[in-house]
Amino acid sequence: MPDKNLQANTHRPAPRASTRPRSRIVSALDDALRPHEPVSRQTYLSGVILSTAVIAFVWIVLSYGGIVPPLFLPSPSDVVRAAVALFREGSLLIHARASLSVIVTGWALAVVAAVPLGILMGTLKFVEALVEPVVDFVRYLPVSAMIPLLILYIGIGTAEKVAVIFIGTFFQLVLLVADVSANVSKDLLDSAYTLGAKRGTVFSRVLVPATLPGVMDNLRITMGWAWTYLIVAELVASDRGLGYLILDSMRGLYTDRIFVGLFVIGLLGLGFDIIFKRLHRILLPWSPKI
Amino acid sequence: MTAVAAKLTIKDVTVTFQRRRGGSVVAVDSLDLMVRDKEFVCIVGPSGCGKSTLLRIIAGLTRPTTGEVVLDGIQVSGPGADRGMVFQSYTLFPWLTVEGNVEFGPRLSGQPPELCTRIAKRYIDLVGLSGFEHSYPKELSGGMMQRAAIARALANDPEILLMDEPFGALDAQTRTLMQELLLSVWEQTHKTVLFVTHDIEEAVLLADRVYVMTARPGRIKREIKVSLPRPRTVGVLDSEEFLRFRREVQQSIREESLKVLSAKEEGG
Numbered sequence: 001m002p003d004k005n006l007q008a009n010t011h012r013p014a015p016r017a018s019t020r021p022r023s024r025i026v027s028a029l030d031d032a033l034r035p036h037e038p039v040s041r042q043t044y045l046s047g048v049i050l051s052t053a054v055i056a057f058v059w060i061v062l063s064y065g066g067i068v069p070p071l072f073l074p075s076p077s078d079v080v081r082a083a084v085a086l087f088r089e090g091s092l093l094i095h096a097r098a099s100l101s102v103i104v105t106g107w108a109l110a111v112v113a114a115v116p117l118g119i120l121m122g123t124l125k126f127v128e129a130l131v132e133p134v135v136d137f138v139r140y141l142p143v144s145a146m147i148p149l150l151i152l153y154i155g156i157g158t159a160e161k162v163a164v165i166f167i168g169t170f171f172q173l174v175l176l177v178a179d180v181s182a183n184v185s186k187d188l189l190d191s192a193y194t195l196g197a198k199r200g201t202v203f204s205r206v207l208v209p210a211t212l213p214g215v216m217d218n219l220r221i222t223m224g225w226a227w228t229y230l231i232v233a234e235l236v237a238s239d240r241g242l243g244y245l246i247l248d249s250m251r252g253l254y255t256d257r258i259f260v261g262l263f264v265i266g267l268l269g270l271g272f273d274i275i276f277k278r279l280h281r282i283l284l285p286w287s288p289k290i
Numbered sequence: 291m292t293a294v295a296a297k298l299t300i301k302d303v304t305v306t307f308q309r310r311r312g313g314s315v316v317a318v319d320s321l322d323l324m325v326r327d328k329e330f331v332c333i334v335g336p337s338g339c340g341k342s343t344l345l346r347i348i349a350g351l352t353r354p355t356t357g358e359v360v361l362d363g364i365q366v367s368g369p370g371a372d373r374g375m376v377f378q379s380y381t382l383f384p385w386l387t388v389e390g391n392v393e394f395g396p397r398l399s400g401q402p403p404e405l406c407t408r409i410a411k412r413y414i415d416l417v418g419l420s421g422f423e424h425s426y427p428k429e430l431s432g433g434m435m436q437r438a439a440i441a442r443a444l445a446n447d448p449e450i451l452l453m454d455e456p457f458g459a460l461d462a463q464t465r466t467l468m469q470e471l472l473l474s475v476w477e478q479t480h481k482t483v484l485f486v487t488h489d490i491e492e493a494v495l496l497a498d499r500v501y502v503m504t505a506r507p508g509r510i511k512r513e514i515k516v517s518l519p520r521p522r523t524v525g526v527l528d529s530e531e532f533l534r535f536r537r538e539v540q541q542s543i544r545e546e547s548l549k550v551l552s553a554k555e556e557g558g
Contacts (some may be wrong), residue, residue, distance in 0.1 A: 076492075124295050179438075180536075185379065185381070187377050187379045187381045188381055189385065189440075190346075190349075190351050190369075190375070190377070190381075191375065191381040191383075192383075192394075193349075193350075193369035194349050194350075194351070194369050194370075194373060194374060194375040194452075195371060195374070195394055195398060195442070195446055196370060196371030196395055196398045196399060196446060197398055201398065206383065209383070209385040210384070210385070212385070223320070227550065256558040284385070285426070286385045286426040286427075286428065287384075288384060288385075288428050
């Protein structure tokens with residue numbers, strides 16, 4: 001050690017990196033961890049694979065290694081077997097379809113109502129005054145706290161679950177869209193006026209298209225939240241759906257089936273996310289966000 | 291003033307903004323100015339002197355507290371296609387291509403689509419953007435976006451073109467190129483232009499006449515006729531005459547700044 005120090009001192013004080021070549025992993029990590037810098041596709045993919053592999057590895061060790069009993073953590077093969085069985089029975093499709101139809105209906109109704117209202121609210125101060133107090137109040141009420149009321153009013157059928165999704169997404173989406181439309185540059189509107197546009201035209205041909213990328217983003221985000229509310233809705237007074245599947249499996253201690261339910265929800269969510277990103281790219285090729 | 295009738299007249303315009311906590315600020319104070327037909331007029335002044343406010347009033351985007359704006363004998367009461375405007379910020383519609391942006395005005399006025407496309411093409415060529423008709427704004431540089439914005443304003447064939455520091459956000463090299471481009475566009479179209487800037491050199495290079503504004507509250511301090519020969523190029527920047535005009539404008543603004551400064555010292 002002293003020798004090495006001596007050598008370093010007598011030579012010109014070059015930075016360490018040039019005297020000793022850094023290992024490839026260190027330099028790759030160094031490249032990968034610079035804030036806000038893009039990384040190569042290869043580095044990105046290796047990150048994706050790494051996290052997935054670690055989770056899979058831990059799962060495999062814990063389950064096959066017998067560290068955690070199958071009652072708490074079924075092995076991957078147990079889960080696959082349970083998935084195949086549920087699929088063969090036909091119940092997996094029934095549950096998935098039930099959940100999908102509830103979620104898509106509730107979310108779409110919320111979108112149809114919330115997007116125009118949000119755009120108006122972000123644009124017209126008077127509409128903001130009308131809407132904001134109510135929305136801000138309801139927004140803080142947990143949707144699950146309203147389920148008893150909803151059951152009382154609408155019963156325990158599909159309509160009640162659709163209502164849960166609607167309430168859960170509508171109030172959030174109104175505020176998100178209002179924020180998007182409030183942030184549309186005023187100069188953009190003024191340019192349209194100086195080009196001869198009247199108020200109505202400015203709304204339809206400038207304000208609405210200008211909000212589309214932001215609205216699209218928020219549709220994706222609220223769809224994610226809708227899944228959360230769906231499970232809440234299906235855990236209470238329900239006879240089908242992925243949430244019901246999970247709850248029902250718990251009663252029989254079919255942990256493997258619970259895992260199947262979770263996986264299906266995760267995969268469907270991932271699927272929706274990919275669809276939304278694709279749609280954004282196809283429908284709004286001009287968007288600065290892509 | 292002269293035999294040529296005024297195209298645009300601003301009579302005794304005052305703008306007062308109400309402060310939130312009460313009280314008010316006079317942004318523009320009983321200001322008069324006029325622009326003749328086919329004239330290129332620049333307004334220079336220190337930042338915050340209300341020159342952008344003045345332009346917005348002429349565009350009809352802001353209402354004056356008192357006074358009136360008259361274009362071609364008709365009093366301005368709101369925004370309209372007869373007064374085109376180019377802003378300092380990038381205001382192309384991002385969802386439209388360059389062509390779609392330039393066509394925006396003609397389409398609003400209900401002209402047939404083929405004609406709109408022809409008009410758009412003409413002005414896209416004029417600002418040197420041919421080949422980029424189908425590009426979206428996000429694919430353009432700042433200078434290209436401002437060129438497209440100029441084409442968009444011109445495609446409407448306005449009576450007067452209002453320009454609010456349109457090159458203010460561009461780097462120095464691009465700005466010089468844009469000034470040259472604007473000079474050549476003006477030679478070809480002879481639009482009446484009212485151009486606001488804080489760049490003295492830019493004002494002298496472009497204008498037939500320069501109005502110097504005072505610091506807030508904005509008034510017209512001086513009017514300087516720039517009798518440099520046309521057509522002009524950036525070559526004129528080195529001429530003795532140019533420097534003389536520039537010095538004159540500079541002197542005028544400097545006096546103003548000094549006055550503001552000493553007033554502050556006395557008051558403070």
